Amino acid sequence: MKKLLFATNNAHKLAEVGAVLGPAYTLATPRDCGVTEEIPETQPTLEGNARQKARYLYERTGLDCFADDTGLEVAALGGAPGVHSARYATDGHDFAANNRLLLENLRGAADRRARFRTVICLIEGGEERLFEGIVEGRILDREAGCEGFGYDPLFVPDGFDRTFAEMTAEEKNAVSHRGRAVRRLAGYLHGK
Ligand code: IMP
Numbered sequence: 001m002k003k004l005l006f007a008t009n010n011a012h013k014l015a016e017v018g019a020v021l022g023p024a025y026t027l028a029t030p031r032d033c034g035v036t037e038e039i040p041e042t043q044p045t046l047e048g049n050a051r052q053k054a055r056y057l058y059e060r061t062g063l064d065c066f067a068d069d070t071g072l073e074v075a076a077l078g079g080a081p082g083v084h085s086a087r088y089a090t091d092g093h094d095f096a097a098n099n100r101l102l103l104e105n106l107r108g109a110a111d112r113r114a115r116f117r118t119v120i121c122l123i124e125g126g127e128e129r130l131f132e133g134i135v136e137g138r139i140l141d142r143e144a145g146c147e148g149f150g151y152d153p154l155f156v157p158d159g160f161d162r163t164f165a166e167m168t169a170e171e172k173n174a175v176s177h178r179g180r181a182v183r184r185l186a187g188y189l190h191g192k
Contacts, residue, residue: 001026007039007053007067016173020182021189033061046071046083047130050121058123066122066185070177072151074139075113077105085151095150099143102154112138114155116177120185131188133181148172 004021005028008014018027030039039056041049046069053067071082081088081102089097106112113136120131136158143153145165152164157175164172173179 003028003063005030005033005057005061005063005065007057007065013068013178016169016178017182020173020179021186025189028063030057033057033063035060039067041069044083046117046119047121049083050119050130051128054121054123054128058126064122064124066120068118068120068178068181070116070118072102072155073115073117074102074106076109076111080105099151099154102139102151103141106139106141112140114139116151116155118177118181120181122185122188129188131181131184133177133179133184135175135177135180 001024003026006014006017007030009029009031014027014029018025021027030036035057039053041053043049043052049069050067053069054065057063057065057067069083071085073079073082081098085098086093089101115134115136118133120133122129122131137156137160138158139154140156140163143165144163145153145167147167147169148165152172155164156162157164160167164176
C-alpha cells in the first residue's frame with residue numbers, strides 16, 4: 001500500500017478522494033504529518049495555488065503529496081469568481097453571501113454559462129504533475145436544493161435539469177470537476 005499526503009483536513013474531501021483512489025493508496029492529512037498551520041494559497045491562478053500547496057507540504061515532509069484548488073468560472077463575469085470563489089463576497093467562506101452576490105452580479109444576464117474547474121498538483125519524488133477536471137453548466141436565477149456545499153444550489157451541469165444541490169453525492173461525483181480531476185490522478189497513479 002502506498003502512502004500519499006493530501007493537502008486537506010476536510011474529512012468529506014478525504015473520503016471522496018480516497019474512494020476514487022481505492023485500497024492501493026492510504027491518504028494522510030497535513031495534521032497526520034505534523035503540519036498544523038494553514039497552508040498558504042496566495043497565487044493568482046488555480047494552477048498556482050495547487051502547486052504552492054503541494055510544494056509547501058513536500059518541502060516540510062518530503063512525502064509524495066498532492067493538493068487541489070477549485071474555482072467557479074462564470075462566462076458573463078469574465079471568469080469570476082474563479083480563483084477567488086471561496087472569498088467572493090466576504091473574507092470568510094460564507095457560502096450564502098457568495099451565492100447572493102453571484103445572483104446580484106448576474107441579475108438580468110441572458111448568458112448564464114459557467115463551469116467549475118479543479119486543478120490537482122501531484123508531487124512524486126520531487127516531480128510535479130498537474131491534472132484538470134472541468135464540468136460545464138449554467139447558473140440559475142434562484143437557489144434550488146440543499147445537498148452539497150458552496151455554489152451547488154445555483155449550478156446546473158449540462159445534460160441535467162437539476163442543480164448539484166439536488167443530486168446525491170454519487171450523482172454529483174460522476175460528473176463533477178473534482179470527480180473528473182481525481183479520476184485523472186487515479187488513472188495516472190494506477191497506470192504506472
Ligand atoms: P476549494 O479549492 O476546493 O477549497 O474550493 C474553493 C471554493 O470553490 C469553495 O469555497 C466553494 O465556494 C467553491 N467550490 C469548490 N468546489 C465546489 C463544489 O463542488 N460545489 C460548489 N462550490 C464549490
